[in-house]
Amino acid sequence: MITRQKGLTLYIQIARKLEQEVIAQYAPGDGLPSEGDMAERFGVNRHTLRRAVDELVEIGLLERRHGCGVYVINNQLDYQLGQQTRFTETLAMQGIASHNRVVRKQLLPATERVAQKLHLAVGDQVIWLESVRSVDSSPVCIISHFLDAKSFPELFEQYQEGSLHAFISEHYGIHLLRTESLITSVLPQGDDARLLSMPQKQPVLRVKSVNINERDRSPVEYVVTRFRADRIQLCINP
DSSP, X not given: OOOOOTTSOHHHHHHHHHHHHHHHHOOTTOBOOOHHHHHHHHTOOXXXXXXHHHHHHHTTXXXXXXXXXXXXXXXXXXXXXXXXXXXHHHHHTTTOOEEEEEEEEEEEEOOHHHHHHHTOXXXXXXXXXXXXXXETTEEEEEEEEEEEGGGOTTHHHHOOSSOHHHHHHHHHOOOEEEEEEEEEEEOOOTTHHHHXXXXXXXXXXXXXXXXXXXXXXXXXXXXXXEEETTTEEEEEOO
C-alpha cells in the first residue's frame, strides 16, 4: 500500500515511488510486474496505476510494448551516420539484432521536394516505402524511402523486408553512398508516435538524407528517418 501524502495526487505519489524503485532495482530492458499486480500492491484501481506509469513513460524512463507490458527504457544505441551507413549492418556490428517491418508501400507522383532530390520531374512516379525498425521488439525509428519507380521496376513487388540497401545491391548492382544528412528535432507527425510507441509530445530526431549511386554519383534514394531521441545517439562521421 502507498502512504498517502497531503497535497499530492495519488498517482503522482505512486509515480515517484516507482521511479525510485526502477532506478535502484531495475536494469535497462527489465520488465515491470503487470499493471494489475502493481495496482493491487499499491491498493489503487488500474486507472490510477496507469496514470502513474504514464508519468514515467512521459519522462522516458519506461515504455509500453504492445501486448508485452511495461519495460525500463534500454540505454541509447550509438548509430553511426556516415557515407555507407546501413541501419541493419550498423547495429549488427555492435552485436545488436534488429527487425524491419514494412508498414506502407505505394506508387506515388513525386512532390516538388522529392523530385528535386532525385532529379526527377514533378509528378514522375516514385516508390514510397515506409518501414519501422525495432530492437528487442521495441521500435527505434521509422524510415520513409523514396525511389524512382522506372529505375527499380521489380522492387515494388519483390521487396518485402530486411535491408533495402542490401536488396538494391543484390538485385541491381548499385551500391549507395550518403551525401547529406539534415538533422532536426521535431514532434511526431501523423501516426509516428503510435508506430514508435511513444508520447505524442516527446520529440523525435528527424534525419533527411540523399543516397547516391557510388558508380556515377546520380541520386538514387531520398530518405526521411524519424528516430526515438531517447533510444538513439547519432554519431556523425565526417
